[in-house]
Amino acid sequence: MSSAAPLGRGPKVRAAVLAATVEELSEHGYGAFTVDNVAQRAGVHKTTVYRRWPDRDALIADALADSVAAEISIPDTGSIEDDLRALARSLVAWINSPSGQAVLTVMVSKAAGLPSPPDSIRHVFRDRIRRALPVVPRAIARGELPSGTDPAELVKTLVAPIYFRVVITGERVTDGTADAAAALAVTAARAGLFG
Known part of the structure; x- marks a missing residue:
């Protein structure tokens, strides 16, 4: 970052620091992550962070x-x-992005014998699942899914095959992966498996 224009304290600083954080994670992982490196990348002093x-x-x-x-x-x-297809495709696109790769690096650090991220970082995933839940009651109201379908179970079933391929088997995920996960989740939901 150029030193010609200081960032100040507003939204630009926040955005620069958050972007630098994702970059630092994607390049160095959770175990080697430091606030000093983030501050340097963002062009701010660490006290600002x-x-x-x-x-x-x-x-x-x-x-x-x-x-x-x-x-x-x-x-x-x-x-x-x-x-569900759009949600799964959005997840796949994110997983294949630099920020998605950074997040996955953090999440698998414990499995690799590196320092484990705190539960607050895992909350990011729980929050995203929670935000996706409204797609299910809307579908129930339209008569597309059985009454009593558990939204959390459906969304977890949607994302599980995608994360399994990325984290466990190390496969690349594509729109085809997303479409198959969506078809699986909606078929299971319509069969009443999430009641």
């Missing part, structure tokens, strides 16, 4: 939440098949 975020984990959690919220939209197409 600590003014907004009390520690590295709060900073990471905020950056990841911001990334997930910005890149994974919650659809309302009027069709459960289309909503």
Whole structure:
């Protein structure tokens, strides 16, 4: 970043620091992540970072939440098949992005024997699932899914095959992966498996 124009304290600083956080995570992972490196990348002093975020984990959690919220939209197409397909495709696109790769690096750090991220970082995923839940009651109201379908179970079933391929088997995920996950989830929901 150029030193010609200082960022100040407003939204530009927040955006620069959050972007630098995602970049730092994607390049160095959770174990080697430092606030000093983020501050340097963002072109701010580390005290500027600590003014907004009390520690590295709060900073990471905020950056990841911001990334997930910005890149994974919650659809309302009027069709459960289309909503689930759009949601799954959005997830796949995010996973394949630099910020998605950074998040996955953090989430699998414990499995790799590195320092484990705190639960506040895992909250990012729980929050995204919670935000996606309204697609299910809307589908129930339209008569597309059985009454009593558990929204959380349906959404977890949608995302599970995608994360399994990325985290466990190390496969690349595509729109085809997303479409298959959506078809599986809607078929199971219509069969009453989430009641």
